[in-house]
Amino acid sequence: MSANNDIVLRVENLRTYFETDGGIVRAVDGVTFSVKRGKTLALVGESGCGKSVTAYSILRLIQKPGKIISGRIMLHADEQESIDILSLSEKSDELYDIRGGKVSMIFQEPMTALSPVHTVGNQICEAILLHQDVSRARAREIAIKALGDVGIPSPQKRIDIYPHEISGGMRQRVVIAMALVCRPQLLIADEPTTALDVTIQAQIIHLIKERQRDLSMAVMLITHDLGVVAQSADDVAVMYLGRIVEQADIRDLMKTPRHPYTMGLLKSLPSLSNRHKRLPSISGSVPSPAEIPTGCPFHPRCPYCVKGLCDTAAAPELTSLDSKHSVACLRANDSELKL
C-alpha cells in the first residue's frame, strides 16, 4: 500500500437512507472505499445499487426524503488538514468551496447539466468567479483555455455559443471543461459516456484520462459499463443493493473475480466467443431496495447459494483476501466459485 497522503478521498461506513411511504430504503448501507491521487476508482453496479447516491452523498447533494445517516467522508486536499465533509454545515463556505472547487462532478446527460439560456462561456466563467479571485476578463481567458484543453476547436469563437448549438459530444466536453476549470483534486464522473455514441465515448474516455494525467487528479467513475471500466479504471468497487460486494485492482477483478455477482456480470456480457449461444444471465432481477433479502442480499439470485448459510447468516462483510482484493461473500474462499 502506498503512503496515506496519496489518498484524496476516504469514505468510511457511509449510510444514506431514504424514508418513503413504503418504509426505509437503504440506498447506501455501510460503504467504505478510498480514491487515490492520479488514480481512477470505478463504482460499478446495476440501476438502483446505490452508486449514484454514494456520489451525491460525497458532495452532500442528497435531498429529502434522503438522509445521510452515518459515516465519514474525509477529503485530503493539498497541503491542508483533512476535512470531514459530513461534519460541515449545509450552508458553510467550506462546503461551497468543495463543491465545484476541490471536488467536481460531471453528469450523464450533458444537455440537462448545462443551462440552455446562458452561453457556454458564461457558465464556465461563473464557476471560475465563484472559486477564484480573478477579474471577469481574466476568467474569460481561463475559460477559453479550458475549452481548448478539452479539444474544442477555435475556443475563442465557441465560447459565445449556446449549448443547443453543439452536439452531445461537444456538450460533454464543455461540461468537463467546466468541471476541471478550478483544478479539482477529485472528479466524480457519473455515467459520463452513457448518453454518447461509441466513437464519441472513446474520445471522452481518452479526454478524461488525459486531463487526469495533466492535473494529477483522482477520478471516481460511476458506470454500469464494464467495458468502460476495463479501459479507464485502476481500481473497481462492485456495488449491489447499497453495499460493496467486491473491491479489487482492475486486473484482479476482471480476471479472477471472487464474488458470484461480479462473475455473473462478466459472464452475461455478449461477445464473439459466445455468439449465438445463450448468454449465462443472472437469474431473477434486482430486488426493490425497500425489500432487501435477509442474509446475503444476493442469495436469491446466486448460483452458489447454500441453504441454511447464505440465506440465514448475517449479511457478509467486505473482507480482505489480500492487499488488493476484498470480497463480501460467505463462500469467498471456496474453490467451487470460479468464473
Added chain:
Amino acid sequence: MIQSNESQSNTPTKPLLRVKGLKKYFTVSVPSKGFLTRRTNAVKAVDDVSFDIMPGDILGVVGESGCGKTTMARTILRAIDPTSGTVELTLGDHTVDIATLKASKLKPLRQKMQMIFQDPFSSLNPRMTVGDIIGEPLVIHKLARGSELKDRVVEILKKVGLAPEHAVRYPHAFSGGQRQRIGIARALIMNPALVVADEAVSALDVSVQAQVINLLQDLQEEFKLTYIFVAHDLSVVKHICDRVAVMYAGKIVEMAPTDEIFDDPLHPYTRALLSAIPLPDPDVPMRFALGGEVADPGALPGGCSFHPRCDKCEDECKEKIPSLREYRPGHLVACHRAGNTPL
C-alpha cells in the same frame, strides 16, 4: 394459436423483405442571412438504402446517433411515409410494396410487421393493464375477443417469461426488464413475420439485458421470426445477428455476414466503430478513437460523407460519392479505397 410462419420458410429463395432505393428526406427551414428570410433545406435522413432479408434472418443495423437507422426502420414499417423507393414484403406467394400501398390495404398487413421499442417506460400506457396492452393489437384487428382474447394473452405472457396473473397489473408495477418483456409480448401476439427491434435492449442493465437477448433468440427460433435489430451496441449485434448493415449519414456503407464485419471490416468507418468499443479486458487497450463528429445529414460534405473523418481519404473521396458495391460475395462496401490498397 401461435403458428410458426411455416409458409415462408418453405420458399427460402424469395426474400421476406426487399428494400430498394429507399429515401426519406425531411424538409426543414433554416434562417438564412437576412433577418426574416428562411430557406428550406433537405435533411437526407435515409438516402438510397437497398437490402434484402431472407425469412428467419436477423439483420443488425448499426451506426451512431443521427445516422438514420431509426428513420429507416420506421420507414420500412411505414410508420412514416418514404420520400421514394420500394419496400416489398413477401408473405407466401404474395408480394406487396408497403411503401406505396393505400392505407386501407396496409392495415391488415400491419399485423405481420411489429416493432419493439427502446424505452420500456414510455412505450407502455400507464393507464392500461398489462393484459389490455398486450391484447390491444388483437382487438384493433378484430382477431379475438372475450375468453379467446384472454387465453391468447395468457399464452403469450407465459412465452415471454411472465405469469398469467401479471395481466391484471399496471406497467408501473414492473421492472425495466419485465416491461421490455411486455413490449415483446405485445409485438409477438400478432404472430408477425417481421419484427423491428429498435434498441430493444439498450435501456436495460447488463444482467437483465442478457435475459432479454436470450428471450429474443428463443422466440426467434420457435416462431421463425425475422428481425431487423437496430442498435448502437456492437457487442449485442455481434451476439445475435446473422448479417450487419453499418449506416453512416443515411446510407449503408458496409453490409456483410456478422463474422466478416467483425473479423474483416472493409470500410474505414466500420473499422473505427469496432476499434472504439471498450472491451471488458484491461489488457486489450482501445486501439484508436475516431476524431470528429457524425456528419450533419442536413449539410453533408461533398463526395463520400465520411471523408472529413477518414484517415484514408484521397482526392477522389472528396469529389465522388462511392456506391455500395459487392466486394466479395455477400460483402458489400461503399468506399473508393476498399480493396485498392491495404487500408
